[in-house]
Amino acid sequence: MDITPETSEQTRQRLLRVMAHARADVLPGDYTFAEFPVAQFPAHLASSLAGSALALVRDHAVWSALVPAPAQTKAEDCYTVLCFHFAPDIPNSGFVGWLASEFKRRLGTGVFVICGQNSSDGGVFDYWGIPRSVAPQAINLIHAMQSQGGAE
Incomplete structure (x- = not known):
């Protein structure tokens, strides 16, 4: 885990860079x-x-x-799941809290995050569950942030 003091702006810039270099795969189905x-x-x-x-x-x-989700699952219990795999050479400490806060601030939604480890694919990976009702907006936001982070 990376422990380095940063200003809020330095953290934001680093995490935008993390976002730009992360692979974000949207899993099919709910x-x-x-x-x-x-x-x-x-x-x-x-x-x-x-x-x-x-x-x-x-x-x-x-x-x-x-x-x-089985076909009979209530809409409010359905989630779109994204899987983030991170570049191993960019510290992603704070990513979950930062992006979850952005989703809440910009889209009004909470999320759930489940983390795993795949040493042969960048290390830590995250499954992000986003309510199906706001998934298109969340995916658009992720793409916009990836573009913004790559514009350094």
Whole structure:
């Protein structure tokens, strides 16, 4: 993790550069969360979610799996998912909080973020869940920010 004091403007410029050099892939289809009791793991995962879950997280009582949304899923429970892979040579510390704040400020929406690690593809990667209702605006904002960060 990069620990370097920065002004707010220096942080913004660095994170725009991170954005410009990141690969942002929009996954096809909608996603939602499927929950099942901790006691049903791994049987429930193997029987119904294997191969389709993008992420699994749990608390004290349930596993929550990010999965493709079935056709009958309510619109408010559907998310467009973007996957960011970052350039390994540009410190991306603070990216999640910064971009989430930009989405809230500009689009009025919250997001969810689930992070993973792929050492052969830049290191840390993020799945960003954006409510389907504002996904086109969010994707346009990402493209605009990528262009802005590349204009240095």
